Amino acid sequence: MITLGLKNMLYRGICLTFGMAMFAGVAVAAETQLTLPNLPDASKMTAPTQDQLGTLAEGYGLRVGEAMPSFVLQRHTGEPAKSSELLAGGETLLIIFYRGGWCPYCNLQIRQLTESYSQFKQRKVLPVLISADEVDAAALAQSRYEIPFPVLSDPDLSAHKAFRVVMSLTPELYETYKGYGIDVEQWSGRVHHQFAVASAFLVDPKGKVKWAHASLDYKQRPSVAQLLGVIDAQK
Template sequence: MKKLFVMITACLIWAGSAAAQDMPGLQVGDLAPDFTANDFRGEKFTLSDHYDEGPVILVFYRGGWCPYCNKHLQSLQARMEDFEKFGARLVAVSVDTVEKAAEPVKGHNLTFDVISNPEGDIIKAYGLSFKVPVEIREKYKEYGIDLKAASGRDDGLIAVPATYIIEEGKIIFAYADEDYTKRATPEQILAALEERQAGQQPMLLQ
């Protein structure tokens, strides 16, 4: 597993070395594109249906095959009670199929919404599209990772990892990085929720 972890990290750094330094995706102040998609149970989930419940923490991850993503999802699960104190709902999106999206939910006992979007339209709407180069996809297969089997896509499309806090359809916190070893931590998310509650503008992290 450690060897796999190191290999995936090395591939990412190689693939993203020429990426722009500016934070990808939507920014604080932008309207959050609404969407309807299947969750890991195959049930329809519409983002805007939950705006009146409180802030939505929207997390984009690469897929259940990614060890960094699984580690991040577990760290978020560990702070669910803290998020809920602010009335926040956590939603995670990837291009995994419904069946694949269910695997980390069951494997890590996740209690938040995990959304399947193999069509990729949600990550495109948020400006988070990333295509894994063919040579890296082939390297992944040597370690038992088949991106096509995970999403049903043959173009290597996945999401740039990102976290947004959405308030009534507007983005009030944003974090995205093409280096997927870097994620918004639960502590950073909670700090943004505290600032929101205090009437301050949460900061954009880069």
Template sequence: MKKLVLIAIGLLFTLTVAAQNGLKEGTKAPSFTAKDNTGKSISLNQLLKSHKAVVLFFYRGQWCPYCNLHIKQLQDSLQLLTAKGAYVVGVTPETGENINKTIEKTHASFSMIQDKGYKIMDAYDVKFVMDEGLVTKYKGYGVDLNKNNGNSDHVLPVPATYIIDHTGKITFVHFDKDYKKRASVASLLKHL
């Protein structure tokens, strides 16, 4: 039954995000500066001066089992990613309190950014607004986006992943409107 519910949510999610396309390989990555979960200022331009690449990924929230699995996989392979000169950054609309819940669940030790005004999600063309019907369905499954994100916007990202090289160019994109599909660590390592 739970699997059937997740399939139904997935279908609704896929239909809802039809307009987003994400950025393409070869595109100049939009710069951003934001505070991470530890209060550290994260600037894409600064990171690219001190690292060979940035792995930038977008996740929906601590309530999403697919997000938690992906974050845990990134954490479990963090040494392999950093050995290739990468800095890993997660971006989410969830509140700082819920970012901390994500960290508790996944043991993530890399930077996590609350994208409060959705500037980063907008710049990378991953933001979508859920319609009321989908919001109601999510609530029926125990997911309260108002509480999780600290607002009533009902905004989530397509869970996309980008590798940005030291020149600021996007060299790898995983953008799939099916929220269950994520970039594998093996594909990230191959493109670093």
């Protein structure tokens, strides 16, 4: 014979088990919402011509000679990353703003930078990647291959705005992106529908911008060879 108290205990146990199962299902669903795209053929990502290299799309980007704004963002591990601490290492920073882990061209660019990291390190240059992805999404990008330099999360766009690289999706484009399986809200965890134009900034150890590039063409990025050439020309 089951007493009323025992019945209540069994009921609470069933509810708890069901709740935990539901929570686990939600957690798994959340983990599987974001998937990294396949990398495109490298030939599909063009490099700017020599006269385009080091130019800024109208209305975008910090100019050469401006001071890098201070920021505090999060690494893909969730730990804070302060601009002052990045500069304290005495290296030149190569700040790369990318659209997000959902962008195949961004992932190709990240792979190329990762594969060439030793050449940047020899020149005492530290690449720093920044996107509007939230921490979990930034960690997903990191999981494709081990990235040996900072991957920073800026879903509230504080650094994006300070560097003047924010691009906004129209409601129509947002729906178009969703039709391709890209929901920028899931990647950023925000509803602002904004991310960065493809851009790069060289910042010296004193915090001054020495070179800048920003393009509205997301398929066009400075190649590693071009970036190394710019770095060498700064010396």
